[in-house]
Amino acid sequence: MQQTGLSPDFTFLERVEAAGPFHATECFQCRKCTNGCPASFAMDLFPDQVIRLALLGQKQEVLSSQTIWVCAACETCSTRCPNGVRIAELMDHLKEMAVKEGVPSPQPQVLALHQSFLENVRLTGRVFEGALLPVFLLRSGQMRSKIEKGTWRDEARLGWKLLRKKRLSLLPTVIKGRGEISAILRPSK
Amino acid sequence: MKVTYYPGCSLEGTARDYADSIHAVCSSFGIELEEVPDWNCCGATAAHSINHKAGVELPVRNLKLAATVANSEMLVPCPLCFNRLKTAVWQLGGESSSRFQAEVGSRAPRIWDLANYFAGEEMLRKMEAAVTKPLEKLKVVCYYGCMASRPPEITGAADHENPQSLDLIVKALGATPLAWPYKTDCCGASLMISRPDMGYRLVGKLYDMALRVGAEAVVVSCQMCQSNLDMYQDKIEAEMGRKFSLPIIYFTELIGLACGVPGAEGWLSRHFTDPLPLLRRTGIAY
Ligand code: SF4
Numbered sequence: 324m325q326q327t328g329l330s331p332d333f334t335f336l337e338r339v340e341a342a343g344p345f346h347a348t349e350c351f352q353c354r355k356c357t358n359g360c361p362a363s364f365a366m367d368l369f370p371d372q373v374i375r376l377a378l379l380g381q382k383q384e385v386l387s388s389q390t391i392w393v394c395a396a397c398e399t400c401s402t403r404c405p406n407g408v409r410i411a412e413l414m415d416h417l418k419e420m421a422v423k424e425g426v427p428s429p430q431p432q433v434l435a436l437h438q439s440f441l442e443n444v445r446l447t448g449r450v451f452e453g454a455l456l457p458v459f460l461l462r463s464g465q466m467r468s469k470i471e472k473g474t475w476r477d478e479a480r481l482g483w484k485l486l487r488k489k490r491l492s493l494l495p496t497v498i499k500g501r502g503e504i505s506a507i508l509r510p511s512k
Numbered sequence: 513m514k515v516t517y518y519p520g521c522s523l524e525g526t527a528r529d530y531a532d533s534i535h536a537v538c539s540s541f542g543i544e545l546e547e548v549p550d551w552n553c554c555g556a557t558a559a560h561s562i563n564h565k566a567g568v569e570l571p572v573r574n575l576k577l578a579a580t581v582a583n584s585e586m587l588v589p590c591p592l593c594f595n596r597l598k599t600a601v602w603q604l605g606g607e608s609s610s611r612f613q614a615e616v617g618s619r620a621p622r623i624w625d626l627a628n629y630f631a632g633e634e635m636l637r638k639m640e641a642a643v644t645k646p647l648e649k650l651k652v653v654c655y656y657g658c659m660a661s662r663p664p665e666i667t668g669a670a671d672h673e674n675p676q677s678l679d680l681i682v683k684a685l686g687a688t689p690l691a692w693p694y695k696t697d698c699c700g701a702s703l704m705i706s707r708p709d710m711g712y713r714l715v716g717k718l719y720d721m722a723l724r725v726g727a728e729a730v731v732v733s734c735q736m737c738q739s740n741l742d743m744y745q746d747k748i749e750a751e752m753g754r755k756f757s758l759p760i761i762y763f764t765e766l767i768g769l770a771c772g773v774p775g776a777e778g779w780l781s782r783h784f785t786d787p788l789p790l791l792r793r794t795g796i797a798y
């Protein structure tokens with residue numbers, strides 16, 4: 324964690340909790356959330372530290388952290404917290420806030436996958452897996468490096484195998500209520 | 513008996529093996545599946561991660577559509593869909609709240625995680641009676657993953673740290689479910705695509721423990737867990753410099769095998785890590 328001197332945003336917690344409640348103020352720093360977190364090895368801030376920094380109004384620290392993006396949304400922390408802090412849901416809210424406020428994700432491929440997925444659903448109402456991976460690879464900029472390194476063959480082989488095993492549709496299913504879905508998922512940024 | 517059915521997107525695609533086994537097994541037990549008309553994607557991890565509003569509205573549309581079908585129960589095979597639907601109910605304030613009544617109506621079916629439905633007392637008895645080929649020599653671990661259990665106030669899971677549904681089903685079929693500590697540990701879900709290094713590490717840990725307790729296969733009810741543990745197994749083996757050769761089998765496929773439901777070997781042949789050698793060795797398949 325990088326210390327940048329204290330410049331707390333005192334309204335941050337209030338705004339965050341208004342979207343919840345996530346009960347962050349109930350936290351007594353027991354670290355049970357962190358001890359059971361399967362993704363902590365990839366985090367720069369541990370889950371309990373995210374809560375503590377949010378309480379201290381350290382908005383930039385949490386919004387730009389790796390943690391909110393590498394969280395696997397497994398709900399272990401929220402389930403085990405003795406004080407009912409909804410940590411996993413708070414992580415989601417912080418991701419959404421980061422996107423809205425234009426804080427670049429330090430894990431751009433994680434964001435790109437979520438965006439590709441929702442874009443995919445917006446068009447037809449259901450996920451069309453046949454397009455999800457290629458669009459994600461393009462969107463996250465991985466397609467180019469995969470072509471350069473020749474590792475695109477791994478994905479192609481996987482797709483081909485799925486196709487042969489009749490586990491990949493070639494055409495999307497378009498639902499009748501597609502209009503409703505695109506209204507729900509209208510890009511809001 | 514008619515029940516409503518919400519398959520979810522992956523059962524139309526990469527989890528068609530699961531879907532086929534569900535249809536065949538349900539029909540062999542006289543359960544008629546009626547699909548939610550014009551259902552849509554539940555939004556999955558993507559929606560709840562970066563678009564909270566859509567993460568509620570997408571499943572709510574499905575709840576509304578499900579309420580138009582005249583059945584009192586709805587089966588949901590995908591634990592992530594199950595979780596999103598249940599979370600939406602919770603966010604509306606629960607079935608009895610005025611908001612839920614206004615938005616969804618009073619005819620919403622009870623939402624069942626498919627494995628929990630099959631682990632009900634009556635179903636277990638029916639299954640035991642239908643077994644024609646007990647899976648006696650098969651030792652497995654049951655892997656539940658996250659979403660059917662957590663958080664328990666939303667999923668209604670009875671024992672969220674040590675769920676039993678799959679263990680009970682496996683036992684009813686004559687196989688041995690081994691005790692292991694990773695029943696509800698995370699497989700990494702969509703991180704397998706966006707952060708494969710994280711996915712490999714989480715799944716590698718599961719393989720290692722499964723083998724340490726003496727399992728020959730992993731039984732699952734989640735198609736996300738299945739694909740994360742099955743499709744990338746050779747890559748994870750290469751990465752870890754170790755052979756695992758662990759078939760990842762849906763509980764419905766096991767029911768099909770034990771109860772002689774036609775098609776079982778066909779579903780299993782669509783997996784990546786071939787379960788047939790194990791099933792032959794244990795006298796289950798020929
Ligand atoms: S488990 Fe709950 S109380 Fe304990 S540190 Fe985490 S958020 Fe705070």
Ligand code: SF4
Pocket residue numbers: 356359360361362363370393394395396397398399400401410411414
């Ligand atoms: S939901 Fe995220 S922060 Fe909480 S335990 Fe799981 S991975 Fe860790």
